[in-house]
Amino acid sequence: MENNFSYASRKSFIDGTKNSDYDVAVIGGGIVGAGIINLLSQIGIRAILLEKNDFAAGTSSGSSKLIHGGLRYLAQMHIKLTRDLLRERNFLLRYDFLVKPVNFRILVDDYSWNRFELSLGLFMYNVLGGHFKIPHMVKNHGEFDKSIRGYFDYLDAMTDDTTLVMHNIMSAVMKGGICINHAEVVGLRDDKNVKELHVVDTIKNEPFSVRSKYIINAAGPWVNEVSVALNLKKDEKFLLSRGTHIVIKQFDKPITNAIVFRSHIDGRQMFVIPREEVIIIGTTDVFVKSPEDTVAPEEEIDYIVKSVARIYPSISRGSVLSTYWGIRPLYGAGSDPGKVSRDFKLAMINNIIEILGGKITDYGKVARKVAKIILKDMGKSASLRGKPEILYKRDFSFDNYDMHIMKECAMTEEDLMRRAGIEIYHPWLRETAKKEIKEALARNHLS
Ligand SMILES: Cc1cc2nc3c(=O)[nH]c(=O)nc-3n(C[C@H](O)[C@H](O)[C@H](O)COP(=O)(O)OP(=O)(O)OC[C@H]3O[C@@H](n4cnc5c(N)ncnc54)[C@H](O)[C@@H]3O)c2cc1C
The missing domain is CATH 3.50.50.60 (FAD/NAD(P)-binding domain)
Structure with a gap:
């Protein structure tokens, strides 16, 4: 082989x-x-x-990187879709070097589903995922802004896409x-x-x-x-929607669990996901006309910052280290991208x-x-x-550019920046990485 x-x-x-x-x-x-x-x-x-x-x-390479059934899809009564996704999640969890379990904390406040809806929804989510676990709300004892009444914990998974x-x-x-x-x-x-x-x-x-x-x-x-x-x-029923994420270093109160909350601006569900040394926050959901329509406008970045600042007031536009986005391929109809299957x-x-x-x-x-x-x-x-x-x-580290070239056929500077995850997980290494990548490409006669 x-x-x-x-x-x-x-x-x-x-x-x-x-x-x-x-x-x-x-x-x-x-x-x-x-x-x-x-x-x-x-x-x-x-x-x-x-x-x-x-x-x-x-x-x-532009997703939220979650391997999940999608609580939101369950709330939209896409029960079979959620069950099938959870089966795939459970299957993929066997590859523990690629897919890792994550504890999610879903916040309860004036913008979230209510406590009863959440405990029922999470119970169903657990059952569809093969676990008979009864969820309980934990009161906010000061970990979050006082507008947050409490949270429920549940398990899902993440990967690097x-x-x-x-x-x-x-x-x-x-x-x-x-x-x-x-x-x-x-x-x-x-x-x-x-x-x-x-x-x-x-x-x-x-x-x-x-x-x-x-x-x-x-x-x-x-x-x-x-x-x-x-x-x-x-x-004609094929639609495209752009989703943007921001990357920050940490909040003033460091977090280790992933957080799920609803934006007070439009009620959209958002994720705050600690990854390696950064936190990824997203996402938006905006119809676009072309798959090349990838430049996230400033208002999408502002929207994410303002939404998360309600939960973690220390974050501002200046906290954003980098941004990334992807275009969702969707099949369906409707004027709200969040409601398309x-x-x-x-x-x-x-x-x-x-x-x-x-x-x-x-x-x-x-x-x-x-x-x-x-x-x-x-x-x-x-x-x-x-x-x-x-x-x-x-069997090599993210910054071993020669190995990405020789073992996995990376061909260009952009290939290596993406495969090493520089913009997402190590944006402060951007300039050093570019220099080292140029050297690696030259060593391998690819420049
Ligand atoms: C913001 C966002 C967040 C998301 N979060 C999640 C999540 O957390 N969990 C989850 O499960 N899903 C998530 N998704 C959905 C998921 O990312 C996508 O459904 C999935 O990545 C689509 O994969 P794909 O292979 O169909 O498309 P792509 O990854 O886009 O691959 C299609 C490929 O076709 C190539 N191509 C195009 N034209 C040609 C051509 N003429 N010749 C040769 N090649 C061509 C392109 O270059 C491209 O690489 C998210 C999506 C977005 C946008």
Whole structure:
């Protein structure tokens, strides 16, 4: 099993496409595409993944990084969605080097659900997650502003989304999956027997093509753009919403638990999540027109700061060390992005499967559904239980840039900044990291 994936492997993967016919070509190397190629490679299907930027460069590095059932979805009566997400959470918790349990503290005040709703909701959440635990409210004894009456504790989980994607990509490569980053799909020649994707290696600006029987459009918020490149129609029920997070160092009263509260400005549920040496706070939920609409306006940052300052008055605009955002791919309708379902939908037309919506948490379920459709169509069978498995385990530290390059095929400065999580977890290392990354790229002949 190959577990070194370098730029040399990438070159041989691109060269190999000339003489290969694949069963499945996956477009998009976010968590959904990565989970799919990982699973397909584990059941012996010849699959290739093409990612126009870097793996996890899209929404799958801009999430809140929670592996959760979503209390909010339960409150919206999406009971099956919550149960399914909690099953996936429980499954993923077995990979303790990637997914960690977190204690959440949900605050009770004039803006929250009331005490009765919260204890009933959390009881159901616990039961759906497989625990018969009766929740109790703990009174605020001065840990929070006096407007907070108390809190309930519950357990959920978190991950690092970029790292989770990379572990799926690497697990796929170990099983013979072909994964190519910086490879943009720009068109399709569709014959009766085979589909030929036109692809551009954006590092060398050279075209190549990929022949495959099935195509999976896992382009997240770019799903409609990719459909157009594949000569299909845009889906009008597909919506995009931007979510912004801020990163701060600590509050004046340091916290170790994650906090959930509702903004006094618009009632939106917000998370305060301690991660390594920082605290991540978010998020917003604002409809946008384009998947490239990623620059968070100042008012979104102000909104987050003002919302959290009600709970922790020491925070101000000057506390913000960095910001990050992602664009949610959503399937549904309505004028309030917070009310559009977070479930996913699959559609298959002429051997092209399109994936609309979904969460990080249920990527495994999406992958199993896609695999079922393909296995059935190919007249094959395979056990999907407990899959996709994570077979790879990273054995180097976040700032070992040479290892990111030589073992996991990082190609550019941006790839390394993202994969090392500099802007999110270590923003004060920004300038040092850029310098060290430039040196590492030069050492590896990538600059
Ligand atoms: C603010 C925010 C918070 C969130 N929080 C959570 C959370 O806490 N927990 C949770 O479970 N979910 C969360 N989500 C949802 C989750 O992040 C997304 O549903 C998930 O990351 C989508 O993954 P994806 O693979 O579909 O899309 P992406 O990660 O965007 O991947 C799609 C990929 O396709 C590539 N691509 C596009 N066009 C082409 C092309 N022509 N050729 C080749 N490649 C192409 C893109 O470069 C991109 O990398 C959150 C989302 C947001 C925005």
